[in-house]
Amino acid sequence: MDRSNPKSCLGLVIVLGSVWGLSEAGLGMGLRSCAAFVSGSIMTGVALFFMAAGWFVSRRAWGVLLMAFIASVFKLFDALLLSLPIKHGAIGNPIFAFFMEAAAFVLLVSIVKDKLAEKPAGQALLGGIAAGLAANLFPLVKYATGVPACVVSGTGYPLSLFYIYVAALVSLVTVPLGFLAGARMESLASRPAKSRAREKLKFVLAPAAFILCLAIVALLRLS
Template sequence: MVKNISKSHLGIVVILGAVWGLSEAALGMGLRSCASFVSGSLMTGVALFFIAASWVVSRRILGVALLIVIACLFKMFDALLLSLPVLHGAVANPIFAFIMEGAAFLVLITIINKKLKQRKAGQAILGGLTALLAVNLFPLVKYATGIPACVFPGTGYPLSLYYAPLAVSLSLVTVPLGFLVGAQIEAFETKFEGATLGRKLRYFASPVTLILCLAIILLIRLI
């Protein structure tokens, strides 16, 4: 699953990465402060939706890797607009979370039975297990960035573990949804694959979406 990605699939992964990056900025308006309560758990579910969709579209490790790279670049662009250094808890820690979520998904997708993955129940199990693995890996962030994970007020318990049930429950839904959306995108691509207009729109769609999402983030931060 490490083969090259076709140009059409590459474009779709770029679009998914841009939309994910935009959603991170839009839902993380409190970037200057440490993640508050359930926000990290909610974004775990969102992240796994985009990761699952990109996997269905590309069927490649490189597809998921590219998606995560784009999301990380969006996070750094947002940090730049807020004059935050990369090694800030609101920047480096989410980037570490993206990487752990992608790694957890790729490990488990290769382990789970192929027939099970084709069923909604199997996809839900994949989502729940991926979220559970990712949130348990997240406290290791202090060894990667030097910045400890946020903890629940009055305790030394990391938020990622405290709200793990929420992240797992949400991912039981978002991962099957990501598989569904990815399949719909794939079907749409196949339908218009031979059309000249479809090919032209496909080549323009990814850069336009990328620029538009960056512009929206810029606008959000200027308001």
């Protein structure tokens, strides 16, 4: 795979963004039913998993930002299915979180030395710090959507800061796993196609994954 050619990794980025968007619907629903207060912090770790994988296959900020955009499309699709306004707290606030997480990850991975980011310990450190930075940025959501971040009951303290340690601990694990997943995906994508049909499959995989994930979200919401 030629990382200098955006087309060579665009498909993988779209697939990762689509699965991330699906996970926001599926895992998000499950977590809110059993761990409502920490669901946002856990999903931060999940988001950083996909960002780490996307960064590995693209090595470009646009790869991570495109994934955040795709995940946002899934949230907007959610809004359509649930008849919610875009600025509803369940829609606008997560979208804001996606881009704050993306900004935090891109900023940190851009300044971290390559040798450090290539080691699992360095990747874990990157994940923990990125999660902490994203958690600190999230309370600014009220200025973007007009809906304040959720707070600890009886206080004005944002949940994202109260459970910042959960986001950091989860990300210590998910970011190294994301780099590992990205390496595996890159290896599979780099294998030469043995037939014309397999070569064509590479071109339809990304849009097919996007459409399939949207369909699964629709089934989850409408069932």
